[in-house]
Amino acid sequence: MTTPVGTTRLIVQLLGIIIACFLTINGVESNPSDAVFDIINYGAKTEPKFDNAQAIIKAWKAACDSAGPAKVVIPAGDFMAGEVVFAGPCKSPTTTVEIQGHLFANIDPSTYTGGSWILFQRVDNVVMTGGGTINGEGKHDWKYANGDSLLAVSLRLEEVGHGKVNNLKFVDSMGYHIEVMGSHDIDLQKLTITAPGDSPFTDGVHLTGNTNVNVTDSVIGTGDDCVSIGHGNQNIMVARIICGPGHGICVGNLGKHADEKDLKGVTISNCTLTGTTNGARIKTYHDSVPITASDIIFQDIQMNDVQNPIIIDQHYNSSTTTTQSKVKIMNARFMNIRGSSASAVAVSLNCSSSAPCEGIELADIDLVPAGSTGPLTSACSNAKTVLKGTQNPPGPANCV
Structure with missing residues (x-):
């Protein structure tokens, strides 16, 4: 029997809708108008010891030079790669890197000369997505880590504008899992970031010198901060993060280097922290440059068995000197913080005598012993405080 033309068209349209919905549900952004550059066509191989860095870079260059929207595809399968630089600026108005498979880092630390494994540099309108896994193989190199010589970051965005990273899994980074530096209008969302609780310096997301960055709807558990927000950031939002294990969600470290800039406008909300060594935390170095950190909000945070649920520490790493921090913390608000504390001192405001904290608000704090x-x-x-609503434990009065 012959199917009427109208019925055939309807069936084709329905199939298109079903396929589009399937891709959306599975977290894969797909634009059929994008020119596709599959790394297999540029020499990539799934052989365990074959380094695919050059194949990925070649595919990127072709996509970057494209006249229209372009997409680099790392397909299903296991691909090993050393240092990869996605350099711009690009001719393509929008460029997507879609990781469908499993990307493994080269375990030789000498491969990474620039401090990162995957680097987006001076690129605008870029998307990294695909539902795949980015495995830093950090277990081979963590023994070399120390605070003065950090290992390679799995993914760094440097001087990127209007960038998105979503629907990806990050595992066992050598250093930080994701670092964003000197960028603007960045969205990091729907990410899963995992590393052992004892892995050193493996922050989930670290931000420095950015404007308008959102980190949302993600699950992060590592050996260091789930999210750390350093100097020079403005208008940062962290929301709906499930954090643990790790060191909590932190504004800092601030004041470590001579060229640091002021921080202003950070909102951290609707997050859940479980078993972390700190909760809502602001920390600055002792012997620091005179900068300000202002308009910081921690609100609607659930603490489960967290040590130091609310903490300002302006004497971080102070064992070597008695010089006070010159970072001025102003207008920091802790609101609707609830749950359980694993330490007896649940609220600690340890501010600097050289630059006392001002405008520290504690509102509706309800913490019980774990x-x-x-x-x-x-x-x-050394803090001027404002207390509002529930105070459990009793909040500290002005202590300047």
Whole structure:
């Protein structure tokens, strides 16, 4: 029997809708108008010891030079690669890197000469997505890590404008999993970032010197901060993060280097922290440059068995000197912080005598002991505080 033409067209349209919905549900952004550059066509191989870095870079260059929207595809399969630089600016108005498969880092640390494994540099309107996994193979190199010589970042965005990273899994980075530097209008969302709780310096997301960055709707558990927000950032939003294990969600470290810039406008909300060593945290170095950190909000945070649920530490790493921090913290608000504390001092405002904290607000704090911990108390030094609503434990009064 012959199918009527109208019925055939309807069937084709329905199939198109079903396929589009399937791709959306599975977290893969797909634009049929994009020119596709598959790394297989540029020499990539799934052989375990074959380094695919050059094949990926060649595919990127072809996509970057494209006149229209372009997409680099790393297809299903296991691909090993060393240092990869996605350099711009691009002719393509929008460029997507779609990782469908499993990308493994080269375990030789000498491969990474620029401090990162995958680097987007001076690129605008770029998307990294695909549902795949980015495995930094950090277990081979963590023994070399120390605070002065960090290992390669899995993904760094440097001088990127209007960038998106979503629907990807990051595993066992050598250093930070994701670092964003000197960029603007960046969205990081729907990410899963995991590393062992004892892995050193493996922050989930680290931000420095950016404007308008959103980190949302992600699950992060590493050996260091789930999200760390350094100097020079403005208008940062962190929301709906499930954090743990790790060191919590942190504004800092601030004041470590001489060329640091002021930080202003950070909102961290609707997050859940479980078993972390810190919760809502602001930290600055002792002997620091005179900068300001202002308009910081932690709100609607659930703490589960968290050590130091609320902490300002302006004496970070102070064992070598008694010089006070010159970072001025102003207008920091902790609102609707609830849950359980694994340490007796649940609220600690340890500010600098050289630059006392001002405008520290504690509103609707409701913390109870975890297990046998307690009773809970608060501690305060060199801080002007405002207390509102519930205060459990009793909040500290002005202590300047």
